[in-house]
Structure formats: C-alpha cells, structure tokens
Amino acid sequence: MGAVKTKRMPRAVREQQMLDAAVRTFGNRGYMAASMDEIAELAGVSKPLVYLYLNSKEDLFTACIRREARALTEAVRAGARPELPADRQLWSGLTAFFTHTARHPDGWAVLHLQARTHGEVFAAEVAAMRAEIVAFVTQLILAAAREAHRDPDLREAEVSGLAEALVGAAESLADWANATPGVTARQAATTLMNFAWAGLGDLMAGRHWTPPGDSGDARAPETQREVTSPVR
Template sequence: MGVQGKRVPRAVREQQMLDAAVATFARRGYRAASMDEIAEAAGVSKPLVYLYLNSKDELFTACIRREADALKAAVRAAVEPDAPADRQLWSGLLGFFEHTAAHPDGWTVLYSQARTVGEPFAAEVAVMRAEIVAFVTGLIAAAARDADCEAADQSLADREVAALAHALVGAAESLAGWNAGTTGPGRPSGKESAATLMNFAWSGLDNLMTGHRWTPSR
C-alpha cells in the first residue's frame, strides 16, 4: 500500500491524539504526563503532536473543552422537554451519570485534574459548570412555575432556585467522582446513581414547590 493509502485525515488524527491524551492525563495526571507518552499512545511522533496541538498546555485545554462539550451535550440531549418536572430532572441526571460512567477518563480530567492543576484550566471547567448550573436552574424554575410556587419576594425565590441548582450540580459531581474511584462489581451504574440522587433530592424539591418547607424545631 502506498503512502497516500495510509494517510489519515487531520480531524481524525487530532481526535486520536485527544483520545490518547485524555487517557494519559487521567491515568498519570497533568504534571506527570509527558508528550512522549501521549504520542506513543496515539501511535504518532511527538513532533506531529506539537504540529497539531502546539504545546502540552494547549493539548490539555483541548481535552478539557472536548470533554466538557460532550458532557453538556449529553445532559441536554437526555432531558425530555415536554415531560413532567420530575421526569425532566430524572432524564437530565440519567444523561449525566450515564455519560460520566461511559467516559471515566474524560470525567477524571474534568473533575480531578483540570480543577486542581490551576489556571487557566480551572477556569475552563468553571465555564462548563456555570452552563450546567444555568441549565438546571431553568429546569427547577420551570418545575416551580408548573407547581404554582410563587413567593412574595421574587428576587428571594430566584436566589433560592439558583442555590438549589448549585447544590444539585455539586451533589451530582461529588457522586460521579465517588463512582469514578469505585472499582469492581460494587461500582454503581449510571441509572443507579441517577436514582440515588433523584431519591435524595426530589422529595425535598417537591415539598418546596408545593409550599411544604422544613424548619428547625425550637
């Protein structure tokens, strides 16, 4: 076969490099991972990695952006827009946990590596997280409207909805992080994790939306 027959399109080659980089960064960590390791895993020369992706920093940033975009797309695609409020939240959580379970290296890069290495990588993850929080805020706000849950002070109601969205996203991230560190037959599936968080969160949300609030006893 001639050289032309072996040529791989640039877009395909870049994805191969990103696949190798995500796996290497997840296994070794950003600081310990080397471009030599990544090139070897991708089956290309190190100069080719630099030619396509310029530097280790830019390669890591490209990995973060690709994995973040894939996660956001999975959550949005999973939500059933015309379903009841609890079904929408359930389907969004299911999309999140099934994606992170199917792409553990990508989640490790986002959750364990990018957030802890420092700037500018943490900022990249913060952008992704803000978009997911905004999306969940919209789901909770729509559910509250459907339940005719209106507060006299609408600004306070808005803050509360935003706080609930931050709490729910934080809980989902924490549970997905715990899942990633769990190996063997005891590791929960995406569906099991979504059900766990739904059972934890929905009863409280449902009570809030129908005006039944918990208050500390005196």
Template sequence: MGAVKSKRVPRAVREQQMLDAAVRTFARRGYRAASMDEIAEGAGVSKPLVYLYLNSKDELFSAVIRREAAALVAAVTAAVEPEAPADRQLWSGLTGFFAHTAAYPDGWAVLHQQARTHGEPFALEVAAMRAEIVEFVTDLIGAAAKEAGCAGELADREVAGLGHALVGAAESLAEWANSPAASGVYGAGERPSAKDTAATLMNFAWAGLGRMTDGERWSPGG
C-alpha cells in the same frame, strides 16, 4: 510495479487520536506527570507531530478540556425529555450525566480532578462548562416551583443555591459511582446504573424540594 503508498490519515482524525491518548494519559498520570512522549506513543505518532498539531502541553490540555466539557454538556442536553414535567426532565438529564461519566471515566477524571486543580486557564474552562449545567438545573428547579404554585419565596431566594447544590451532589456521586468504593457495595466489578444513580439523587433532593414547595421549612429550633 511501484510500492503501494499508505493511506494518509486526515488531520482531524489524527488530532482526535492525539486527544484520545492525551485524555488517557492526563487522567492516569495527572497533568504534571504526563509526558508528551507518552501521549505521542499512545497516539501512534511522533512527538514533533503532536507539537505541530497542538503546539504545547498547555494547549493540548486545554483542547482536551474543551472537548470533554462539550461532550458532557451535549450528553446531558441530549438526554433531557423536553416535553416532560420538570422532575422527569431533571431525572433524564441526570441519567445522561451519570451515563456519560460512567462511559468516559478518563474524561470525567480530567474535568473533575485534574483541570480544577491547576488554576487558570484550565479551571476557568471547567467553570464555564459547570455554569452551563448549573443554569440548566436551576431553570428546572424554578420551573418545578412554578408548577407547584410556589414561585414566590422559593423561586426568589433559594432556587439558585439549590441548583448549585444539586450539581455539586451529582459531581460527588459520579466520582463515587466510578470508584472502587461503589464496587465494594455493588460487588466486584459492578457499578450502579446511571438510572439508579440518578434516582438516588432525585430521591434525596427532589423529595426535599417537594416539601419546600408545600411550604415546609427545616429549622434548627431552640
């Protein structure tokens, strides 16, 4: 009787295994220190096979960025409650964002820390992903302004800036929520929940936005 042949792993599955190993390695080692040998070992394949599928370290890193960015945008989009008021939509989208970054900390580290520090084309890939999220947030803030009957000065002059500011705050808060500093506040091994983190940001940002839509403006005085 002939030997039983092992089942061939489909190319798409094998490639995802390589990308999974690459995400872990890039997140923990950094782009420059990560080696193709370590990535191949983590994927359980030979280094020549990694090169055969993904050509080079640069192309592998780009593929990782594209996959992780697409997954993050999809998570935010899927979490949004489309028929809800603008504030509820934003809260649910933020909850999706924080839930995804907590569930995939290595992917978030690649996007937020590694890819943004190595210049083109990597930084451009992340910038495109970020622009999608900023546009989404900006649209919701604009919708909230219109709901509040404040579609004039706030919508024209400040909505775009507020969208960028809120996304920047969410990125910083996600980094903190996944860090040992958060564990120090919440207890060993504990992290804030995605809903709690989203509520923290909404309490900080949306309460202030509500005052702006009521016509209140901060001034340095003097």
C-alpha cells in the same frame, strides 16, 4: 518497484486520536506526570507531530478539557427531554450525566480533578462548563417551582442555590459511582432524586421517588406513599 503509498489520514481524525490518547493519559497519570512522549506513543504518532497539531502540553490539555466539557454538556442537554414533567426531565438529565461520566471515566477525571488543580486557566474552562450546566438545571427547577407555587413570576434567585447544590452533589456522586463496583447510572440518578427531589424528610418516612419503569410512572413524593415503612 516504488514504495506503496498509504492513504493520508485527515487532520481532524488524527487530531481526535491524539486527544483520545491525551485524555486517557491525563486521566490516568495526571497532568504533571503525563509526558508528550507517552501521549504520542499511545496515539501512534511522532512527538513532533503532536506539537505540530497542538503546539504544547498546555494547549493539548486545554483542548482535552474543552472537548470533554462539550461532550458532557451535550449529553446532559440531550438527556433531559422537554416534553416530560419537571421531575422526569431532571431524572433523565441526571441519568445522562451519570451514564456519560461512567462511560468516560478518564474524561471525567480530567474535568473534575486534573483541570481544577493545575492552574487558573484550566480551572476557568471547567468553571464555564459547570456554569452552563447549573444554568440549565436552574431553569428546570424554576419551572417546577413556578408550577408548584402557582407563581409564574417566581424569581430565579429563589432556586439558583438549589441548582448549585444539586450539581455539586451530582459531581461528588459521579466520583463515588465510578469508584464503587456495581453502581449503575440509573441507581446513581435515583439516589440523587431521592435526596434532592423527594428530600430527606420524605425519604426517612419511606416515601420514595420512583423512576419510571420501576413502579409505574415517577411521581412527586406527596402523591406516593409506598415502598418501605418509615425509619424510626
């Protein structure tokens, strides 16, 4: 009786298994310490098959960066709903960002730590992702600023630095949230909204930005005057 033939797994599915294993290994052990033997074993394939599909450790790491970067940018874009007011768009986009980084801590470690510290080629991949997110956030802030100033011709340069600062703060806050038990994506997003949107002045005066569902709809700080007494 002949041997039973098993159904061959499609290349795309097998490759995603390898990438899953690689992201987990790179995220936990770091790029330098991770071995192709370990990745192959975790993926349930032979090391020669990993090389056949993804050529080298460098190419495998690049493929991981590109996949995780694409997933993160898509999550942020999908989270920010264009029909909402500007503050709600930003809050929902931030919530999507923190939700994704919390659900994929190894992927976030690959993007935010490993890729940035192991060569210019890898760092450039992450820089391209970050530039896309910054450009997206810039447009959200610009729309809000033009409405607030009643100036449809307000230049993008006036707010581009704010977008850079906001994205940088989100990156640091994601590291903190992932390392701090009990911090939810909603809490992280609200923290950043209170710091960036409401501003420290309003925050210290007890005028907080409140996310939808907590105390009615979220509102800009100048229309909101409850929550806590001023800090002295």
